[in-house]
Amino acid sequence: xxxxxxxxxxxxxxxxxxxxxxxxxxxxxxxxxxxxxxxxxxxxxxxxxxxxxxxxxxxxxxxxxxxxxxxxxxxxxxxxxxxxxxxxxxxxxxxxxxxxxxxxxxxxxxxxxxxxxxxxxxxxxxxxxxxxxxxxxxxxxxxxxxxxxxxxxxxxxxxxxxxxxxxxxxxxxxxxxxxxxxxxxxxxxxxxxxxxxxxxxxxxxxxxxxxxxxxxxxxxxxxxxxxxxxxxxxxxxxxxxxxxxxxxxxxxxxxxxxxxxxxxxxxxxxxxxxxxxxxxxxxxxxxxxxxxxxxxxxxxxxxxxxxxxxxxxxxxxxxxxxxxxxxxxxxxxxxxxxxxxxxxxxxxxxxxxxxxxxxxxxxxxxxxxxxxxxxxxxxxxxxxxxxxxxxxxxxxxxxxxxxxxxxxxxxxxxxxxxxxxxxxxxxxxxxxxxxxxxxxxxxxxxxxxxxxxxxxxxxxxxxxxxxxxxxxxxxxxxxxxxxxxxxxxxxxxxxxxxxxxxxxxxxxxxxxxxxxxxxxxxxxxxxxxxxxxxxxxxxxxxxxxxxxxxxxxxxxxxxxxxxxxxxxxxxxxxxxxxxxxxxxxxxxxxxxxxxxxxxxxxxxxxxxxxxxxxxxxxxxxxxxxxxxxxxxxxxxxxxxxxxxxxxxxxxxxxxxxxxxxxxxxxxxxxxxxxxxxxxxxxxxxxxxxxxxxxxxxxxxxxxxxxxxxxxxxxxxxxxxxxxxxxxxxxxxxxxxxxxxxxxxxxxxxxxxxxxxxxxxxxxxxxxxxxxxxxxxxxxxxxxxxxxxxxxxxxxxxxxxxxx
Numbered sequence: 090x091x092x093x094x095x096x097x098x099x100x101x102x103x104x105x106x107x108x109x110x111x112x113x114x115x116x117x118x119x120x121x122x123x124x125x126x127x128x129x130x131x132x133x134x135x136x137x138x139x140x141x142x143x144x145x146x147x148x149x150x151x152x153x154x155x156x157x158x159x160x161x162x163x164x165x166x167x168x169x170x171x172x173x174x175x176x177x178x179x180x181x182x183x184x185x186x187x188x189x190x191x192x193x194x195x196x197x198x199x200x201x202x203x204x205x206x207x208x209x210x211x212x213x214x215x216x217x218x219x220x221x222x223x224x225x226x227x228x229x230x231x232x233x234x235x236x237x238x239x240x241x242x243x244x245x246x247x248x249x250x251x252x253x254x255x256x257x258x259x260x261x262x263x264x265x266x267x268x269x270x271x272x273x274x275x276x277x278x279x280x281x282x283x284x285x286x287x288x289x290x291x292x293x294x295x296x297x298x299x300x301x302x303x304x305x306x307x308x309x310x311x312x313x314x315x316x317x318x319x320x321x322x323x324x325x326x327x328x329x330x331x332x333x334x335x336x337x338x339x340x341x342x343x344x345x346x347x348x349x350x351x352x353x354x355x356x357x358x359x360x361x362x363x364x365x366x367x368x369x370x371x372x373x374x375x376x377x378x379x380x381x382x383x384x385x386x387x388x389x390x391x392x393x394x395x396x397x398x399x400x401x402x403x404x405x406x407x408x409x410x411x412x413x414x415x416x417x418x419x420x421x422x423x424x425x426x427x428x429x430x431x432x433x434x435x436x437x438x439x440x441x442x443x444x445x446x447x448x449x450x451x452x453x454x455x456x457x458x459x460x461x462x463x464x465x466x467x468x469x470x471x472x473x474x475x476x477x478x479x480x481x482x483x484x485x486x487x488x489x490x491x492x493x494x495x496x497x498x499x500x501x502x503x504x505x506x507x508x509x510x511x512x513x514x515x516x517x518x519x520x521x522x523x524x525x526x527x528x529x530x531x532x533x534x535x536x537x538x539x540x541x542x543x544x545x546x547x548x549x550x551x552x553x554x555x556x557x558x559x560x561x562x563x564x565x566x567x568x569x570x571x572x573x574x575x576x577x578x579x580x581x582x583x584x585x586x587x588x589x590x591x592x593x594x595x596x597x598x599x600x601x602x603x604x605x606x607x608x609x610x611x612x613x614x615x616x617x618x619x620x621x622x623x624x625x626x627x628x629x630x631x632x633x634x635x636x637x638x639x640x641x642x643x644x645x646x647x648x649x650x651x652x653x654x655x656x657x658x659x660x661x662x663x664x665x666x667x668x669x670x671x672x673x674x675x676x677x678x679x680x681x682x683x684x685x686x687x688x689x690x691x692x693x694x695x696x697x698x699x700x701x702x703x704x705x706x707x708x709x710x711x712x713x714x715x716x717x718x719x720x721x722x723x724x725x726x727x728x729x730x731x732x733x734x735x736x737x738x739x740x741x742x743x744x745x746x747x748x749x750x751x752x753x754x755x756x757x758x759x760x761x762x763x764x765x766x767x768x769x770x771x772x773x774x775x776x777x778x779x780x781x782x783x784x785x786x787x788x789x790x791x792x793x794x795x796x797x798x799x800x801x802x803x804x805x806x807x808x809x810x811x812x813x814x815x816x817x818x819x820x821x822x823x824x825x826x827x828x829x830x831x832x833x834x835x836x837x838x839x840x841x842x843x844x845x846x847x848x849x850x851x852x853x854x855x856x857x858x859x860x861x862x863x864x865x866x867x868x869x870x871x872x873x874x875x876x877x878x879x880x881x882x883x884x885x886x887x888x889x890x891x892x
Contacts, residue, residue: 156440265662361700
């Protein structure tokens with residue numbers, strides 16, 4: 090680790106040049122290697138012998154894999170292949186024989202052109218094409234028939250596969266880690282309005298710790314805060330070095346994966362608890378769409394989502410997702426207005442090559458709730474700020490892409506990149522004393538953050554006899570430029586019972602607080618091996634080297650803190666498949682998190698915060714029903730945590746430990762029943778706080794017990810009556826503490842949610858969703874003299890037309 094100086098700058102320059110060269114090399118790899126690899130595979134043509142491993146799936150996807158595994162160019166009319174299933178092909182055989190198996194019973198045949206291109210076409214034309222088509226034949230059926238993890242799951246609460254756990258297409262049952270997946274079906278059923286609501290029914294995850302104060306997506310996993318470092322989008326980080334960030338729009342997501350435990354071996358700098366990865370909605374081959382209107386008390390939202398081919402028989406597909414909202418929240422003078430537009434395009438020029446372009450624009454104008462001084466007994470919805478001043482407005486632009494190219498039947502290159510620009514205007518007046526005549530605290534923050542992230546991956550798969558390997562090598566880079574100016578001051582006091590607002594004239598917030606420019610460059614090189622022996626033992630080994638350059642320039646005094654930190658993290662896991670339905674696993678993993686500002690206040694040489702985790706678990710996915718269950722036990726420790734040893738000096742001798750048990754189940758038992766259940770027991774301890782004051786205490790805001798359950802049941806329609814779905818949920822949060830001294834106790838609370846959905850016609854649905862159904866009043870936390878109350882009852886109705 091380097092900390093400033095000329096030698097540090099020279100070293101940084103060398104690292105940057107080398108890393109940039111590696112990034113460029115990986116980006117050019119498809120151009121350099123694609124032609125020889127494919128030519129070597131395809132040299133024998135359609136009559137050559139090839140090794141096939143194509144699971145039963147849609148014909149379009151099966152033909153793409155056929156082209157990859159033979160190197161042959163395959164073309165097909167999208168109209169004739171749409172909604173057609175193909176059988177599985179496995180083993181060594183001639184290409185023409187494999188193609189016959191894929192096309193058996195589909196009513197399709199093939200022809201080979203003079204240049205060797207395989208053209209798929211109907212067996213008969215004209216009126217004869219209307220004859221009977223045989224059902225597809227499945228030659229081989231196994232667990233790989235599950236949907237691809239990049240496909241939206243719209244008919245089940247259960248996901249069989251995830252790319253987040255290992256950055257490869259791996260069954261959740263096989264990954265040696267606890268992974269929770271929230272599908273699009275689950276998010277739509279509960280009509281989630283933000284990231285916290287989406288994660289509320291997940292084991293090991295605590296949300297809503299600041300109640301109705303929803304300036305950020307507050308997420309805590311296994312006891313560790315992940316708000317600033319653990320929220321990801323399409324596998325790329327959304328790190329927050331200050332205040333400037335835009336919250337995730339859940340309507341733009343098709344899935345959320347939660348990977349629990351230390352994750353730095355694959356994802357780089359992060360807290361040890363885990364991460365939540367939102368998967369953006371992607372274009373689909375089949376044309377479909379929806380429009381909706383959601384309404385409630387002082388709430389109106391309208392939006393739509395359409396996808397399909399740009400034109401018939403095109404290699405391009407599109408998706409357009411949009412939402413507009415004009416809404417107030419429960420607290421007086423609070424707002425939550427939104428505009429979200431997300432165009433996306435996918436280009437598939439040939440089998441094995443795919444480019445998806447993802448863009449979005451998000452604008453939020455908010456004046457969100459805040460807490461009330463501890464001990465003040467007033468209606469929690471009372472607004473103690475200034476209506477003309479308070480705001481939390483963000484405007485965000487994003488452009489990114491996801492590129493995949495099959496270099497050969499065993500080697501694939503993938504590249505994911507995103508550029509984000511966020512602007513923030515933040516104004517806040519809040520009561521900070523139990524005395525209504527005392528001045529209130531006022532501050533204002535203006536920020537702009539740009540973030541560029543790119544991840545390059547090479548995956549090599551090989552199988553022989555009873556051995557399978559997946560080798561992953563990756564290089565990633567993340568650059569953040571965060572410019573913020575923060576000032577503070579005061580506003581005159583206000584009556585708590587009948588507040589009389591004084592407007593802008595009584596606010597003075599011009600004292601310099603923070604004026605900085607944070608520039609951070611993070612380089613990562615990682616590798617992972619997944620080795621399967623005898624179809625039962627799966628060994629996962631991984632390692633990663635990270636180098637992080639952080640410069641914090643303090644504008645007011647003209648000084649710069651330069652801090653370079655590096656770390657090597659490792660991961661080792663093993664999974665034993667007791668059967669095709671049941672697996673047991675264990676893992677050891679590590680994390681690191683740099684300390685990159687206010688380092689002059691830290692004693693000695695600044696070190697990154699480090700985390701280690703030990704975990705064991707059991708996973709069960711029965712084949713007879715659509716369900717998944719996970720039981721996990723873990724022990725997590727984070728060291729080098731900065732703690733104040735005096736009022737101005739910090740020392741990195743802090744240590745925090747959490748250990749616990751998680752139980753989670755998700756079930757879509759039939760077309761009529763969906764269920765989730767989750768329970769977490771979490772034992773947390775401050776092992777060392779630097780001065781012995783709080784050693785042995787429980788860290789603030791970490792409940793010992795959390796639990797939740799959701800169930801919905803559909804009464805099938807009959808005659809004129811459509812399907813009626815009734816759902817209900819319960820969320821329990823155990824007691825916690827508002828401070829590390831454990832003197833401020835926060836009582837436990839239980840809230841109930843409910844939903845009713847009625848299918849008016851085949852294309853029209855009307856739903857009512859209620860959160861905190863019984864309008865329970867409760868405190869989520871009490872932090873620094875302020876009580877934060879949970880959201881009261883919210884009832885929203887949604888009318889949706891889909892096609």
